[in-house]
Amino acid sequence: MDLIRRLFTAALVAGVLSGTAASVVQQATTVPLILEAEKYEVVTPPPATSASPAGAPAHQHGPVREIGEGVPTTLDEAMQRIGLTIAANLLTGVAYALLLGAAILLAGRPVDARRGLVWGMGGFVAVSLAPAFGLPPELPGMAGAELELRQLWWLSAAAGAGVGMAALAFARNRLVIAAAILAAALPHLIGAPHPESAEGAVPPELAAHFVTASLGGAALFWAILGATCGWLMSGLVRETESRPALRVQPGAR
Amino acid sequence: MSSMTTRSINSVGNSATRSAAQTAVAAFAAILLGSFLLYGVGFAQPQQIHDAAHDARHSFAFPCH
Numbered sequence: 001m002d003l004i005r006r007l008f009t010a011a012l013v014a015g016v017l018s019g020t021a022a023s024v025v026q027q028a029t030t031v032p033l034i035l036e037a038e039k040y041e042v043v044t045p046p047p048a049t050s051a052s053p054a055g056a057p058a059h060q061h062g063p064v065r066e067i068g069e070g071v072p073t074t075l076d077e078a079m080q081r082i083g084l085t086i087a088a089n090l091l092t093g094v095a096y097a098l099l100l101g102a103a104i105l106l107a108g109r110p111v112d113a114r115r116g117l118v119w120g121m122g123g124f125v126a127v128s129l130a131p132a133f134g135l136p137p138e139l140p141g142m143a144g145a146e147l148e149l150r151q152l153w154w155l156s157a158a159a160g161a162g163v164g165m166a167a168l169a170f171a172r173n174r175l176v177i178a179a180a181i182l183a184a185a186l187p188h189l190i191g192a193p194h195p196e197s198a199e200g201a202v203p204p205e206l207a208a209h210f211v212t213a214s215l216g217g218a219a220l221f222w223a224i225l226g227a228t229c230g231w232l233m234s235g236l237v238r239e240t241e242s243r244p245a246l247r248v249q250p251g252a253r
Numbered sequence: 254m255s256s257m258t259t260r261s262i263n264s265v266g267n268s269a270t271r272s273a274a275q276t277a278v279a280a281f282a283a284i285l286l287g288s289f290l291l292y293g294v295g296f297a298q299p300q301q302i303h304d305a306a307h308d309a310r311h312s313f314a315f316p317c318h
Contacts, residue, residue, distance in 0.1 A: 003279040011283065022312070030312040081308065088309035091294045098287030102280040128314060137314035150316035151296055214314050 003236070010232035011101045015094030018225035022093065022217055023086045029213040031085070033206060034140060040201040041141035093225060096123060100229050103162075104237060107170055111237050116230015117223060122165050124222035128215060130161035130184070134192030137214035139207055142200035145193035157187040 100123050104111055111119065131154045138144060164184030167177045200207070294306050295315040303310075303317070310317040 003275055004282055007279050026312045031308050034308055034311050084305040085308040088294050088306040091290055095287045095290035098283040102283035105280045154316055
């Protein structure tokens, strides 16, 4: 139980710290771009039948927005939106920190803040860079293939990259390494699902800016997450290191 | 080199008290909860969850719409 408690504590702290940092960076970088992009997003009206109870004013029939009209918000709505985004970021941080912490524990190698930073960069490559190679971070209003297909491809690209990097770092069997590299490459060889025609309403400059902002923020997020995980788990893994693979081989390195 | 080898052998011996099973259970619990949270925040599609996590999903480049 002690091991679980300490692992979860490390993940909680790492997740909250990285999620907080991501929230600050996002409000300055990605969120303004999202709000800007929503001006170009045309909301399709709901089915006409339910929209008008008797006596409702005519202009409330459907939330149809014209391109360029923007998203009307009050201060309360804006604060609520920021608060929910922060909460989601903290949850994302804790979720990823739990997964990274489990990977560190399973690898059984000693960690500290610096090695944790390397683990964090691995996480960045797995869930940010590798999926973005096929599916660029997208703004609202951009054209995209069917959501479930993209989610599935995203997951396979992230999992494949994670498995590939873990095998390159820790596996000894060449067959295992080859299979893991294939798993990492396969989603990209198959290709990400894309819409038949890329006709989004968002200006390309906005979309390009968003890609760099999203990846940059994710890199910082993962650096903090990994370093904190490594730091807080330094005592944990040293006590549990039990893998035969750790044995020092004379002449190795 | 020989001292490092000795130390690693010692550590293997010590860790018998904290078994591989304990490590596996802790890692499995973390993977389970982490996956559950990640699914909720990044992938679940009920409208309210989607709306609440909307800006975070876009910023972290989860497929959102």
